Amino acid sequence: MTDERPGTTSPPAAGHAPVLPAIPAETTLLAARIRELVEAGVHTDVAAEDLRAAAEHVTAATELLRERTREEPLLLSYLDGNQVSVHNPVEGPGNPLAPPMVGLEIDESGATSSTALLGAAYEGPPGRVHGGWVASLLDHAVGRAVAVAGHPAMTVSLTVDYRRGTPHGVPLTINARFTGKEGRKVFATGEIVADGETTAEASAILVTY
Numbered sequence: 001m002t003d004e005r006p007g008t009t010s011p012p013a014a015g016h017a018p019v020l021p022a023i024p025a026e027t028t029l030l031a032a033r034i035r036e037l038v039e040a041g042v043h044t045d046v047a048a049e050d051l052r053a054a055a056e057h058v059t060a061a062t063e064l065l066r067e068r069t070r071e072e073p074l075l076l077s078y079l080d081g082n083q084v085s086v087h088n089p090v091e092g093p094g095n096p097l098a099p100p101m102v103g104l105e106i107d108e109s110g111a112t113s114s115t116a117l118l119g120a121a122y123e124g125p126p127g128r129v130h131g132g133w134v135a136s137l138l139d140h141a142v143g144r145a146v147a148v149a150g151h152p153a154m155t156v157s158l159t160v161d162y163r164r165g166t167p168h169g170v171p172l173t174i175n176a177r178f179t180g181k182e183g184r185k186v187f188a189t190g191e192i193v194a195d196g197e198t199t200a201e202a203s204a205i206l207v208t209y
């Protein structure tokens with residue numbers, strides 16, 4: 001299934017992944033509830049028997065979800081006019097692992113901007129987001145930016161400069177932009193801003209497929 005709408009992009013698996021006209025509200029709802037569960041699990045200080053009772057509830061929910069499964073976890077749909085993977089681990093509203101990165105804005109130069117709020121479950125150093133997740137946000141943002149610029153590509157090199165701690169529990173702005181192309185190589189840069197300060201910067205080389 002192809003899509004001709006301007007500004008949309010397709011990942012390599014798009015030819016095989018079903019494209020939904022809209023993301024089912026219940027898919028987003030379940031992912032949001034699981035995110036809350038993870039955050040509650042990180043913060044909880046209840047007694048051992050309550051942990052055991054909660055684990056049994058979770059087991060019951062897992063069994064319910066396993067009653068009917070799809071072969072492929074990847075589903076595509078549209079959000080803000082852009083094609084997204086419903087289950088992408090960074091921006092997928094249907095993937096509880098995804099913070100998710102939301103609210104893609106594209107300015108007149110083609111630069112992109114999104115936001116994400118990562119909770120304590122993403123903590124690396126005390127009070128700060130784990131560096132791997134900082135890199136994931138930036139990797140995704142540069143991938144998204146080059147796709148928006150009409151050059152969908154995969155990252156082959158990502159250099160991240162961690163300037164200061166990226167706080168969790170604070171809205172983050174993730175900016176990225178396409179900066180050039182040489183043959184199949186596509187270049188992009190990005191940065192994360194928290195409370196008006198740049199916490200991490202990335203420069204990436206991607207290769208078109």
Ligand SMILES: CCCCCCCCCCCC(=O)SCCNC(=O)CCNC(=O)[C@H](O)C(C)(C)COP(=O)(O)OP(=O)(O)OC[C@H]1O[C@@H](n2cnc3c(N)ncnc32)[C@H](O)[C@@H]1OP(=O)(O)O
Pocket residue numbers: 009010011076083084085139140141142143144147153154155156157183184185205207
């Ligand atoms: C729903 C919508 C969502 C749309 C938006 C969604 C955004 C999602 C973003 C997700 C971002 C990711 O996680 S991406 C996933 C992580 N990345 C990957 O899995 C990629 C793994 N790498 C690969 O599979 C491979 O390297 C390929 C297929 C990308 C390229 O292999 P290839 O086709 O054999 O190409 P190859 O000849 O090696 O390289 C092509 C050119 O790139 C150069 N090159 C290759 N690697 C490097 C490198 N590390 N540093 C510098 N340059 C390099 C080569 O020198 C060459 O230059 P020259 O001789 O031409 O000058």
